Amino acid sequence: MLAVQNLEVVYDDVVLALRGVSLEVPDGRIVALLGANGGGKSTLLRSLSGLLDVHDGEIRKGTVTLDGASVGQLSPSALARRGIKHVLEGRRVFKELTTEENLRVGAHADRRNLKTNLERVYGLFPVLRERRDGQAGLLSGGEQQMLAIGRALMSDPRYLLLDEPSLGLAPRVVEQIRDIVVEINGQGTGILLVEQNATMALEIAHHGYVLENGRVVMDRPAAELREDADVREFYLGLGAEGEVASSFRNVKHYRRRKRWAS
Numbered sequence: 001m002l003a004v005q006n007l008e009v010v011y012d013d014v015v016l017a018l019r020g021v022s023l024e025v026p027d028g029r030i031v032a033l034l035g036a037n038g039g040g041k042s043t044l045l046r047s048l049s050g051l052l053d054v055h056d057g058e059i060r061k062g063t064v065t066l067d068g069a070s071v072g073q074l075s076p077s078a079l080a081r082r083g084i085k086h087v088l089e090g091r092r093v094f095k096e097l098t099t100e101e102n103l104r105v106g107a108h109a110d111r112r113n114l115k116t117n118l119e120r121v122y123g124l125f126p127v128l129r130e131r132r133d134g135q136a137g138l139l140s141g142g143e144q145q146m147l148a149i150g151r152a153l154m155s156d157p158r159y160l161l162l163d164e165p166s167l168g169l170a171p172r173v174v175e176q177i178r179d180i181v182v183e184i185n186g187q188g189t190g191i192l193l194v195e196q197n198a199t200m201a202l203e204i205a206h207h208g209y210v211l212e213n214g215r216v217v218m219d220r221p222a223a224e225l226r227e228d229a230d231v232r233e234f235y236l237g238l239g240a241e242g243e244v245a246s247s248f249r250n251v252k253h254y255r256r257r258k259r260w261a262s
Contacts, residue, residue, distance in 0.1 A: 001067060007059065007061070008060045020061075032222060047064055050076035066083075071084075166195060206222060
């Protein structure tokens with residue numbers, strides 16, 4: 001199991017980004033992490049993948065553990081070798097390299113099964129096989145997102161951390177990404193999914209957390225979160241009776257106070 005316990009993260013010795021966060025990602029499960037922009041979701045992913053240093057962040061309190069062993073001070077490469085791979089928001093492919101060269105870069109943590117993993121990725125993303133010799137920068141946004149996920153799969157990770165995989169994509173492509181995430185999970189990979197599309201995330205997740213202002217304010221099975229009145233109103237855009245909110249302004253400016261903020 002991948003977990004954090006009572007985690008406190010500070011940026012630049014000043015900004016307190018996470019405040020006593022605890023979260024678990026069991027083997028072979030999908031866990032959704034919901035919350036508004038600036039709530040600490042990306043910070044939590046960086047804490048799990050060792051990327052806080054890049055952003056002048058550090059863990060001040062709490063632990064990050066893998067199967068009960070502390071891993072919070074390990075480097076990103078060491079964590080990748082232990083099976084934790086992070087797909088960053090914004091795709092971040094190497095645009096001047098070919099599609100296949102990008103995928104081969106993803107095998108840096110474990111090259112023993114490179115051919116097998118390459119075939120796995122091409123099986124999940126047939127369009128990448130078709131574009132294998134083309135420059136990654138010429139792929140569409142959806143294809144680049146597929147490439148970013150495929151690159152992370154090239155070392156056969158136990159846990160995949162996905163930061164906003166549907167961001168900026170057309171609805172049809174979002175559905176493809178959703179189905180692929182489910183398939184990857186079905187092959188045994190645990191997934192921590194940060195996603196603004198809360199409806200999609202809670203459809204496929206087994207468990208969910210809501211993170212606001214650096215704190216976990218809700219922690220329940222995904223099916224229960226889908227039915228919670230606050231989650232439906234503030235994250236799914238639905239009213240108490242399931243109707244779509246009449247305007248974004250009504251949701252953005254909260255028609256009523258969240259119960260957890262009372």
